[in-house]
Amino acid sequence: MKTFTINTQTMHYQDIGEGPVIVFGHSYLWDSSMWAPQVEVLSQSHRCIVPEFWGHGASAAAPESTRSLKDYANDVLSLLDYLEIDTFSLVGLSSGGMWATELVVNAPARVTSLVLMDTFVGLEPEVVHTKYFAKLAEIEENATITSDIVDFFDERQFAALEKDSPLRTAFRQRLLTADKERALALAKVGRMVFGRRDMFEYAEMFALPTLIMVGAQDRMRPVLESQLMHDGITGSEFVLIPNAGHISNLEQADLVTEKLQQFFAKHLSR
Incomplete structure (x- = not known):
């Protein structure tokens, strides 16, 4: 892990491999290790940058200046400027x-x-929105992530994994052992995520190669939402990932890695 500082707050990130740059963004309540199966393969021919969201992994809580996902996108752009990376895929x-x-x-x-x-x-x-904000308010009120809240998020993450699987056990344990500062940092970021602005009209104007993938049993982000984005973004490709829920890149790691390799083989070159 490497570090980058913004307004006294330290962001941790991975920087692995050489070649055309791919920047990975992990899911809420996860960290950069989520992308390990894909980075292991893609870093053999690409430079993989994996920042850890504020309040996640080893990264500090969000700086006071970072109050929205737009602000965080600017933070990542600052990191890429620091690394002297001009063009990249996401x-x-x-x-x-x-x-x-x-x-x-x-x-x-x-x-x-x-x-x-x-x-x-x-x-x-x-x-x-109402349901998620109620959970975030509960975290803020108690300054902890209770087992009930862990259950709430855990049951929305996976489709095919048993509850006592190592992956789910590690996910639950990470949240249950979060200290006060980490719990509040995660709640702050959660408000950015679930209170985000509407970007749909902007996305409809995108004119770059776009691949949309979704787990067939995703409970947090239903397939219909991905289909709407596919319909709205001209020329986008759509892949439905069978036997996978929200964290589809881990439930079907080999398939997702294969689809990413195929996509980047078409649209990236050294």
Whole structure:
């Protein structure tokens, strides 16, 4: 892991491999290790940059200046400027796809291609927004992530994995052992994610190679949302990932890696 500082707050990130640059955005409540299966393969021919969202992994809480996903996209762009990376592709799952869309809008000439996985760039539906904000308020009130809240998020992550599988156990344990500062940092970022602005009209104007993938059993971001984005983004490709839920890149790691390799083989060159 390497570090980059913005307004006294330290962002941790991975920088692995050489070649055309791919920037990965992980899901809310996860960290850069989520992309390990894909980075292991793609870093053999690409330079993979994987920042850890504020409050996630080893990264500090968000700086005071970072109050929205648009702000965070600018933070990532600052990291890429620091690394002297001019052009890059983006792969974002869930919240990673949301801030990736903001980055495309901010710096369209620098983004060569885009992969949106298990995400939605429109407004959070009202009923869902209310439900998530109630959970975030509970975290803030108690300054902890209770087992009930862990259950709430855990049951929305996976489709085919047993509850006692190592992956789900590690996910739950990471949240249950979060200290006060980490719990509040995650709640702050959660408000950015579930209170994001509507980016759908911007996405409809995208003129870059775009791949949209979604787990067939995704409960957090239903397939319909990805189909709406596919219909709205001209020329986009759509892949439905069988036997996978929200964290589709881990439930079907080999298939997702294969689809990414095929996509980048068409749209990236050394």
